[in-house]
Amino acid sequence: MTSMYGLFSTPELAQQAVDGLRAAGVPEGEITIQSSEPMEEYEFGSRDRETLMPWNAVLGGAIGMAAGYFLTSVTQKSWPMVTGGMPIVTNWTNLIIIFELTMLGAVFASVITLLYSARLPGRLPKFYDAEISNGKILVGVASPREMEKVEHALRASSGGVRKLELLS
Amino acid sequence: MPHKWGMAVDLDRCTGCEACVVACHSENNIPTVGETEAARGRAMHWIRIERYWEGEFPEVQVKFRPVLCQQCDEAPCEPVCPTYASSHSEDGLNSQIYNRCIGTRYCANACGYNVRFFNFFTPSWDKPLHLQLNPDVSVREGGVMEKCTFCIQRINAGKVSAGIEQRPLLDGEIQPACVQSCTANALVFGDLADPDSTVSKLSKSPRGTKLLEELGTKPKVTYLQRGSWDDSQKR
Amino acid sequence: MTRKSDSSLTDDLLRPVFETSTKFYVTAAVLAVIVAAGFGTWFYQIYWGMGVTGDNWPVFWGLHETNFVFWIGISHAGTLISAILRIVNATWRRPVTRCAEVITAFALMIGAMFPLVHLGRPWLAWWLIPYPSERLLWPNYRSPLVWDFFAINTYLLSSLLFLALPAIPDFALIRDRTTGWRNWLYGKLSLGWQGTPRQWHRLESAMHMMALAIIPIAISVHTIVSFDFSMAVVPMWHSTIFGPYFVVGAIFSGIAALNIVMAIVRRMLHLEKYLQPIHFRNLGKLMLAMSLLWGYFVFNERLVTWYGNTPHEMAALWSTQLGRYSPMFWTMIFCNFILPFPLLTIRKLRSITATVIASCGVVIGMWLERFLIIVPSLSYKGTSYSWGTYLPRWPEIVIFGASFAAMALLYLLFSKFIPIISIWEMKVGEHSNIKVAAQVQESEAAGELV
Numbered sequence: 001m002t003s004m005y006g007l008f009s010t011p012e013l014a015q016q017a018v019d020g021l022r023a024a025g026v027p028e029g030e031i032t033i034q035s036s037e038p039m040e041e042y043e044f045g046s047r048d049r050e051t052l053m054p055w056n057a058v059l060g061g062a063i064g065m066a067a068g069y070f071l072t073s074v075t076q077k078s079w080p081m082v083t084g085g086m087p088i089v090t091n092w093t094n095l096i097i098i099f100e101l102t103m104l105g106a107v108f109a110s111v112i113t114l115l116y117s118a119r120l121p122g123r124l125p126k127f128y129d130a131e132i133s134n135g136k137i138l139v140g141v142a143s144p145r146e147m148e149k150v151e152h153a154l155r156a157s158s159g160g161v162r163k164l165e166l167l168s
Numbered sequence: 169m170p171h172k173w174g175m176a177v178d179l180d181r182c183t184g185c186e187a188c189v190v191a192c193h194s195e196n197n198i199p200t201v202g203e204t205e206a207a208r209g210r211a212m213h214w215i216r217i218e219r220y221w222e223g224e225f226p227e228v229q230v231k232f233r234p235v236l237c238q239q240c241d242e243a244p245c246e247p248v249c250p251t252y253a254s255s256h257s258e259d260g261l262n263s264q265i266y267n268r269c270i271g272t273r274y275c276a277n278a279c280g281y282n283v284r285f286f287n288f289f290t291p292s293w294d295k296p297l298h299l300q301l302n303p304d305v306s307v308r309e310g311g312v313m314e315k316c317t318f319c320i321q322r323i324n325a326g327k328v329s330a331g332i333e334q335r336p337l338l339d340g341e342i343q344p345a346c347v348q349s350c351t352a353n354a355l356v357f358g359d360l361a362d363p364d365s366t367v368s369k370l371s372k373s374p375r376g377t378k379l380l381e382e383l384g385t386k387p388k389v390t391y392l393q394r395g396s397w398d399d400s401q402k403r
Numbered sequence: 404m405t406r407k408s409d410s411s412l413t414d415d416l417l418r419p420v421f422e423t424s425t426k427f428y429v430t431a432a433v434l435a436v437i438v439a440a441g442f443g444t445w446f447y448q449i450y451w452g453m454g455v456t457g458d459n460w461p462v463f464w465g466l467h468e469t470n471f472v473f474w475i476g477i478s479h480a481g482t483l484i485s486a487i488l489r490i491v492n493a494t495w496r497r498p499v500t501r502c503a504e505v506i507t508a509f510a511l512m513i514g515a516m517f518p519l520v521h522l523g524r525p526w527l528a529w530w531l532i533p534y535p536s537e538r539l540l541w542p543n544y545r546s547p548l549v550w551d552f553f554a555i556n557t558y559l560l561s562s563l564l565f566l567a568l569p570a571i572p573d574f575a576l577i578r579d580r581t582t583g584w585r586n587w588l589y590g591k592l593s594l595g596w597q598g599t600p601r602q603w604h605r606l607e608s609a610m611h612m613m614a615l616a617i618i619p620i621a622i623s624v625h626t627i628v629s630f631d632f633s634m635a636v637v638p639m640w641h642s643t644i645f646g647p648y649f650v651v652g653a654i655f656s657g658i659a660a661l662n663i664v665m666a667i668v669r670r671m672l673h674l675e676k677y678l679q680p681i682h683f684r685n686l687g688k689l690m691l692a693m694s695l696l697w698g699y700f701v702f703n704e705r706l707v708t709w710y711g712n713t714p715h716e717m718a719a720l721w722s723t724q725l726g727r728y729s730p731m732f733w734t735m736i737f738c739n740f741i742l743p744f745p746l747l748t749i750r751k752l753r754s755i756t757a758t759v760i761a762s763c764g765v766v767i768g769m770w771l772e773r774f775l776i777i778v779p780s781l782s783y784k785g786t787s788y789s790w791g792t793y794l795p796r797w798p799e800i801v802i803f804g805a806s807f808a809a810m811a812l813l814y815l816l817f818s819k820f821i822p823i824i825s826i827w828e829m830k831v832g833e834h835s836n837i838k839v840a841a842q843v844q845e846s847e848a849a850g851e852l853v
Binding site: 219251278279309 | 454525781785787
Binding site: 011032033034035036037038039040044045046047048049051053054057071072075076078079081083084086090093094096097099100101103104106107110111113114115117118119120121122123124125128130132133134135 | 410413533539540541543544545549550553554557560561564568571572575576579580594595596597598599600601602603604605606607608609612613616617619620623627827830831834
């Protein structure tokens with residue numbers, strides 16, 4: 001099983017390569033793109049944008065809110081102690097604990113969503129090239145069905161430094 | 169019916185002799201902190217005689233006021249303790265549970281009467297003074313807050329005796345150390361929930377006021393004085 | 404073994420991580436000694452008792468609590484710069500964000516130590532953690548100190564995550580540029596980051612969510628710290644102004660701390676190209692705005708107290724204006740208000756040095772402000788017979804100094820470990836500027852822009 005990728009020195013060249021691969025019939029999900037910075041202004045860098053992150057954060061916040069509510073109101077009744085003539089379950093003050101746990105829930109939910117959907121921690125795929133840290137953009141296909149077409153598409157974006165690797 | 173312990177302090181009778189202070193120290197195992205520490209402001213007098221000077225020589229007047237924990241019904245020291253070390257008992261006392269105290273000293277800041285004290289050091293008594301410690305009262309370690317308890321050990325002992333003899337408590341049977349030692353009979357202790365007790369009647373006296381009443385703490389110590397604070401001290 | 408990159412930006416920002424000078428070791432050693440002295444003093448205090456400090460009856464809170472509020476206040480730097488400026492897309496924030504977030508994380512850690520330091524029985528501090536025990540005793544949620552526990556921990560965890568997440572791509576960068584133990588370590592830390600568009604989107608999305616969350620958290624944290632005071636009926640404490648007053652003061656002192664740290668980092672790590680005068684000027688403007696806002700709150704607090712004319716509050720007020728604490732008060736006014744103004748407004752005087760001098764003044768002034776909030780009020784509480792004074796003693800002063808050394812040491816070690824300026828965010832800044840410039844050129848050519 002061989003993989004193939006090319007390193008492109010500018011985002012425009014990378015965009016050409018991606019378009020070439022699409023024209024060669026490679027399905028979207030098999031095209032791998034890696035870069036050392038987000039390239040959101042370019043079309044190739046704006047895929048996979050849809051995320052449930054805001055909803056997850058809200059859900060996490062709701063769980064935190066419920067946790068805060070139950071923590072305070074249940075434990076305050078487990079041994080009801082009078083302090084300062086205040087009621088046993090003091091809702092004004094419990095709001096503070098509930099607020100903090102709500103925000104903590106939202107934060108944790110965001111982080112968990114990030115880790116899960118970005119597949120972190122994960123192992124580096126076979127064709128990760130450290131040249132990405134030099135500003136190159138990697139465009140490749142993990143297991144291409146039609147080797148020549150893929151090779152042709154990647155070579156077609158000429159100009160700049162390119163690297164073609166055949167790996168098993 | 170639960171008790172509601174309270175006290176009345178007759179300012180017209182107080183002579184400022186401080187017998188109550190000494191009695192409280194010896195009854196409750198309160199350390200004498202020593203000269204250096206007292207100069208640093210660390211003396212621990214659960215009951216103290218506040219002494220105010222007024223006027224210029226030779227028309228100087230001295231006023232005395234014993235101040236102790238007011239056992240407030242709505243104690244500001246209670247909600248602020250993170251570990252419930254300061255909480256309210258069923259008898260209406262503000263209990264300081266030494267074992268729960270972690271020494272944040274927030275209760276002392278919240279107390280408007282400054283009647284809470286902190287063990288800055290673990291107290292020690294040189295021999296043979298350790299023999300005079302009251303076995304009914306614990307010795308607190310460093311880092312723990314303490315204050316007047318209305319001699320809860322005597323309250324409990326009284327309740328136990330009455331329970332054994334299967335009779336109700338008599339008014340005046342339980343006397344905290346300060347009440348017992350007052351030479352002028354200025355201090356009266358009793359059950360505010362019993363309308364016939366001396367302290368109940370004194371708390372309703374027209375001579376009675378509460379200390380720092382405007383703070384809304386509902387203290388259970390009534391201060392009695394003939395007229396205004398100024399009049400009462402005129403001899 | 405490290406490889407040079409094609410980009411001078413990456414090289415410049417990674418140099419402090421890869422190259423260590425003798426100055427680094429000497430500074431680290433000196434700071435470590437001071438921090439060790441601080442810990443030693445703390446253990447001395449635990450062994451002998453709180454009596455070694457200057458706390459007394461009725462001023463039970465002094466330098467330790469001042470330091471607590473001070474450091475939690477400093478921690479608001481990161482939130483302001485990193486979170487608020489991120490949300491409003493202020494691109495000049497890019498070199499400054501990580502500097503600020505690091506201050507937040509470490510200031511919070513140091514600040515969170517002080518509640519432990521001030522406890523009479525610190526070995527029992529774990530009772531503040533809500534856990535089921537056979538005693539059926541949970542923390543008292545009515546107590547502001549328990550609110551502190553929840554708020555500070557929430558803020559600390561959120562800040563650490565806020566700092567750690569955008570560091571992942573930079574860890575990946577270092578992984579790619581190194582071999583040997585560094586490659587292994589940063590490989591583990593970067594969690595296998597590849598840099599696919601999906602990962603970038605998720606990271607930015609998570610950062611955005613966290614920025615939105617961390618701003619209310621930060622505001623709530625210092626408000627809750629202010630509740631430690633305003634919940635008690637103490638002269639000049641029991642005021643509704645304390646919440647906003649403390650938050651404004653925190654942001655004020657945070658920006659000042661950030662200026663100082665940035666200037667030191669700029670000089671020590673030779674980052675003059677990246678931390679430019681414009682950054683200091685922008686932060687200086689923010690600091691001026693905060694100075695005005697802080698002055699407004701102080702005026703408000705004092706006017707209302709003076710006008711109300713109640714005996715206890717007037718005693719506390721006059722002690723700060725004319726009495727025992729007045730030298731501190733007037734120094735504070737000078738440092739927070741009078742000194743920053745000319746240094747930050749007069750064009751001829753404006754420079755990075757001037758900003759740093761003004762910021763040092765602000766840091767001193769804000770520490771004094773915390774002290775002046777806590778001590779005079781406690782000195783004049785209750786019946787006048789029980790009024791008292793407070794003077795700090797050497798254990799409190801040593802721990803105070805050690806807290807600054809700890810901040811410096813942690814910052815120093817951090818800069819050795821992670822690039823102090825976020826490299827990927829700088830790259831985004833670079834090429835988005837290029838892209839924007841190209842778009843502007845296109846629009847001009849097409850006649851769309853005048």
